[in-house]
Amino acid sequence: xxxxxxxxxxxxxxxxxxxxxxxxxxxxxxxxxxxxxxxxxxxxxxxxxxxxxxxxxxxxxxxxxxxxxxxxxxxxxxxxxxxxxxxxxxxxxxxxxxxxxxxxxxxxxxxxxxxxxxxxxxxxxxxxxxxxxxxxxxxxxxxxxxxxxxxxxxxxxxxxxxxxxxxxxxxxxxxxxxxxxxxxxxxxx
Numbered sequence: 130x131x132x133x134x135x136x137x138x139x140x141x142x143x144x145x146x147x148x149x150x151x152x153x154x155x156x157x158x159x160x161x162x163x164x165x166x167x168x169x170x171x172x173x174x175x176x177x178x179x180x181x182x183x184x185x186x187x188x189x190x191x192x193x194x195x196x197x198x199x200x201x202x203x204x205x206x207x208x209x210x211x212x213x214x215x216x217x218x219x220x221x222x223x224x225x226x227x228x229x230x231x232x233x234x235x236x237x238x239x240x241x242x243x244x245x246x247x248x249x250x251x252x253x254x255x256x257x258x259x260x261x262x263x264x265x266x267x268x269x270x271x272x273x274x275x276x277x278x279x280x281x282x283x284x285x286x287x288x289x290x291x292x293x294x295x296x297x298x299x300x301x302x303x304x305x306x307x308x309x310x311x312x313x314x315x316x317x318x
Contacts, residue, residue, distance in 0.1 A: 134214075
């Protein structure tokens with residue numbers, strides 16, 4: 130059974146995307162931080178893991194937010210060899226602005242850091258650029274993210290998939306890419 134984790138900032142649409150992809154309901158809400166514990170579901174001989182969002186979580190003290198982030202990192206580190214694919218969900222409309230704001234403060238943006246973390250663990254990663262319906266220039270956003278994440282131009286189409294979890298745009302493309310990566314990884318094991 131292939132294991133796929135869905136990770137990303139709070140409120141980027143991870144749980145909505147899992148529902149759209151699998152048809153299975155996972156707890157979701159409009160405010161950041163609804164998913165606070167790791168949730169596992171089975172779908173088409175895959176184990177889907179919905180990770181809590183990292184970053185801002187409405188109504189939670191900073192120390193609780195940090196504890197949740199540490200739990201996510203520890204879980205991924207401890208299970209890296211069992212994870213076949215990571216789907217890093219980013220808010221395509223907000224991510225460029227957030228990344229630039231972090232860089233202006235001299236900090237590594239958390240989305241960039243998380244992509245690098247997954248790469249260091251050698252976990253094949255798809256970046257689902259969500260909220261396609263709200264992005265004016267999709268290619269510009271994807272090229273910006275590719276540059277910041279350090280993804281070579283030749284790999285952009287393999288790594289970045291623009292989607293709308295809310296409306297279902299490009300979900301079939303995401304399913305196809307997940308299947309390609311899980312099949313490839315399962316034959317390696």
